[in-house]
Amino acid sequence: MLDPSLLKNDIDNTAEALVSRGYNLDVDAFKALEGRRKEQQTLTESLQAMRNARSKEIGRAKAEGEDIQPLLEEVAGLSDKIKQAEAALNQILVELEDLQSAIPNLPHESVPLGKSEDDNLEIRRWGESKPNPFKPKDHVDLGQKLGLIDFDLGAKLTGSRFVVMKGAVAQLHRALIQFMLDLHTDDHGYTEVNVPYLVNSESLYGTGQLPKFEIDLFAVNSDPQYYLIPTAEVPVTNFVRNTIVDESDLPLQMVAHTPCFRSEAGSYGKDTRGMIRQHQFEKVELVQIVKPENSYDALERLTGHAEKVLQLLELPYRVVVLCTGDMGFGAAKTYDIEVWLPGQERYREISSCSNLEAFQARRMAARWRNPESGKPELVHTLNGSALAVGRTLVAVVENYQQEDGTITIPDVLRKYMGNKKIIK
RNA sequence: GGAGAGGUGGCUGAGUGGUCGAAAGCGGCGGUCUUGAAAACCGUUGAACCUCGCGGUUCCCAGGGUUCGAAUCCCUGCCUCUCCGCCA
Numbered sequence: 001m002l003d004p005s006l007l008k009n010d011i012d013n014t015a016e017a018l019v020s021r022g023y024n025l026d027v028d029a030f031k032a033l034e035g036r037r038k039e040q041q042t043l044t045e046s047l048q049a050m051r052n053a054r055s056k057e058i059g060r061a062k063a064e065g066e067d068i069q070p071l072l073e074e075v076a077g078l079s080d081k082i083k084q085a086e087a088a089l090n091q092i093l094v095e096l097e098d099l100q101s102a103i104p105n106l107p108h109e110s111v112p113l114g115k116s117e118d119d120n121l122e123i124r125r126w127g128e129s130k131p132n133p134f135k136p137k138d139h140v141d142l143g144q145k146l147g148l149i150d151f152d153l154g155a156k157l158t159g160s161r162f163v164v165m166k167g168a169v170a171q172l173h174r175a176l177i178q179f180m181l182d183l184h185t186d187d188h189g190y191t192e193v194n195v196p197y198l199v200n201s202e203s204l205y206g207t208g209q210l211p212k213f214e215i216d217l218f219a220v221n222s223d224p225q226y227y228l229i230p231t232a233e234v235p236v237t238n239f240v241r242n243t244i245v246d247e248s249d250l251p252l253q254m255v256a257h258t259p260c261f262r263s264e265a266g267s268y269g270k271d272t273r274g275m276i277r278q279h280q281f282e283k284v285e286l287v288q289i290v291k292p293e294n295s296y297d298a299l300e301r302l303t304g305h306a307e308k309v310l311q312l313l314e315l316p317y318r319v320v321v322l323c324t325g326d327m328g329f330g331a332a333k334t335y336d337i338e339v340w341l342p343g344q345e346r347y348r349e350i351s352s353c354s355n356l357e358a359f360q361a362r363r364m365a366a367r368w369r370n371p372e373s374g375k376p377e378l379v380h381t382l383n384g385s386a387l388a389v390g391r392t393l394v395a396v397v398e399n400y401q402q403e404d405g406t407i408t409i410p411d412v413l414r415k416y417m418g419n420k421k422i423i424k
Numbered sequence: 425g426g427a428g429a430g431g432u433g434g435c436u437g438a439g440u441g442g443u444c445g446a447a448a449g450c451g452g453c454g455g456u457c458u459u460g461a462a463a464a465c466c467g468u469u470g471a472a473c474c475u476c477g478c479g480g481u482u483c484c485c486a487g488g489g490u491u492c493g494a495a496u497c498c499c500u501g502c503c504u505c506u507c508c509g510c511c512a
Contacts, residue, residue: 041474045481052481055493059442068492075492224502244434244471365472369434374453376471 001362002103008034017106020113020324030099037092044085051078101205102212105359107324108296108333114323120336121323126307127316129340134403138343139394140274143169145405146423149275160272161264161279165393168423172396172409173282175416176389177257180284180309184386188305190255190286195235197258198226203238206364208330208356215265218279228261232285233383240289241364244376250368251298252289255386257282274394276348281390288382291368292358295380296333299355303335306351306386312412315395316340318347332357337387339395350391353384 006014007030015025054075061068112121143149148169154162165173184190198220204210204227209217218228229235236256245252259282264270271277286305290298303319310317322334331354338347358378361367367376400408407423414420 038474041481045474048482049480051492055491056443058492062442072492079492246434371453374469 001100001359002106003358003362004100007100014106018104021104021107021327022115022325023104025103033092033096033099037089037096040085040089040092044082044089047078047082047085051075051082054078098211101363104327104329105332105356107327108355108357110321111327111333112321112323113325115325117322117326119323120320120326122318122320123335125316125318126311127314127340129316129342129399132342136342136398136401137405138274138341139397141343142397142401142405142407146407148423151274158279161277163275163278168417168420169393169397171417171420172407172413172423173389173393175413176392176396177282177284178416179312179413180386180389181255181257183309183312184255184284184286184305188253188308190253190305193236193239193254193256195232195256195258197229197261199229199234199238200224200226203234203241206238206241206366207234207360208363209234212329216263218261218263229258230262231260231383231385232256232258232283233287236285236287237289237360237381237383238364240361240366240379240381243366245289245366245368245379247291247368247371250289250291250379251294252287254287255284256287257284257389259283275390276394278390281388283385283388286353286382286384286386289366289379290382292378292380295355295357295382298380298382299333299335299353302382302384302386303337303353306337306353306384309387309392310337310339310350313392313396313410315392315399317350328352328354330354330356330359332359335384339391341395341398342401343394343398348391350395351385351387353386354382356381356383 002014011025011027011030015027018025054071058068058071058075061071112119114120137145139149140151143165146169148166150164150166153164157164181192185192201210201224204217209230217230220226220228235258236254239254240252259280261280264277264279267277275281286302288298288302307317307319317337317339320336320338322331322336327334334352334354336349337351337353339350340346341348357380360381361378366379366381368379369375370377396410396413397407400410402408409417409421409423
């Protein structure tokens with residue numbers, strides 16, 4: 001949600017800034033609706049004020065033993081009028097809310113202009129893909145040859161875009177999770193949290209998935225309706241929904257490992273091969289709740305925390321800053337980290353680190369008390385994958401493959417795998 | 425699943441249907457005192473929205489209802505706690 005005062009007082013500039021990310025705000029419709037709101041609110045509140053004053057008078061008159069009948073007659077019908085006015089106002093407020101909750105965040109000034117991922121800007125690379133003396137296989141072939149990654153079984157149990165990992169690959173998957181959690185808690189100062197995988201619609205509204213992106217979610221047939229989380233960002237960021245955080249508790253830095261569930265509506269035929277795009281995958285997610293003045297420093301650090309995982313795994317990667325047209329709905333600025341996949345001979349997204357500024361905080365009413373103003377003010381929220389576990393596993397398998405199809409286990413993971421050195 | 429109790433400001437906790445946005449205490453902030461601190465004392469201290477301002481509106485878990493008027497009465501839902509049953 002954008003600052004409503006931007007829409008009320010500076011809507012033309014705001015609309016222009018939104019165009020850069022491909023969103024066309026209907027300025028005239030908004031202005032008209034906002035005008036109606038103002039008018040109806042003034043009317044409603046003056047009727048309410050009248051009722052309050054008269055009711056007080058009646059109370060006083062009754063206490064003094066006066067005849068209140070004339071006063072009662074005077075307010076007859078007022079109550080109905082107020083109800084009508086309130087209903088009309090609520091109708092307008094709902095329309096305004098619908099409109100406002102569908103508007104994406106404004107991009108930060110440092111974000112490059114662009115229309116699609118082709119306009120994203122690479123800002124650094126780390127590591128080099130080892131020149132292979134043999135033609136590298138992709139993780140599907142490798143996994144099948146080892147008999148440890150079974151897509152057919154996943155499809156039998158559930159359907160397409162599900163997978164079963166077995167034996168040492170399942171163990172590698174678990175080792176990656178533990179390695180990442182230990183790194184972020186021990187070295188980067190995050191608090192590990194374990195959270196629900198089902199959330200309510202309020203939480204999804206708070207982080208921006210609802211109401212606009214319901215189609216991307218899996219819903220559970222429950223009453224009230226619950227949804228499977230598409231990312232740990234949802235439950236963890238919502239820790240601070242409707243709360244005023246103590247200044248001394250900021251920044252909040254939390255790390256969670258969860259499964260993530262995505263319907264992948266609209267990506268039919270995309271990445272159908274392999275584990276890159278699954279309906280269910282696991283992720284280690286970083287979330288920070290910070291003072292506004294610190295949020296861009298925090299974004300750099302958070303991105304660095306995600307990069308550190310790849311560095312320790314010695315996986316080559318690059319960092320790109322997303323252009324205005326390619327950013328997610330709530331993001332003001334996003335860095336994607338892309339890992340080198342020899343099987344595809346290209347970099348693929350393995351992490352996305354975003355500063356949402358006050359966009360989610362406003363939807364969530366997540367605030368802190370600023371001692372300078374003495375007032376509650378909105379916090380800034382950030383999140384980033386560190387990392388997507390399934391894709392990291394793919395990267396390890398493909399980058400550490402040997403000519404005979406076996407996989408060397410990265411040094412930092414061996415202690416989590418009984419000091420095993422190789423998967424064969 | 426059965427029986428009961430309860431949800432009020434940062435926290436604890438009062439609140440006969442009518443100056444209640446709400447007593448009191450704690451905490452926070454400011455001050456007096458003190459070499460400094462503590463203690464004591466005095467004052468102050470919820471949020472959102474409308475308005476240049478005066479001021480106004482809304483909010484006592486949520487949503488409905490009764491009433492001229494609801495924190496207070498009624499209905500529904502959600503959540504918490506206690507006891508019983510079941511259960512990983």
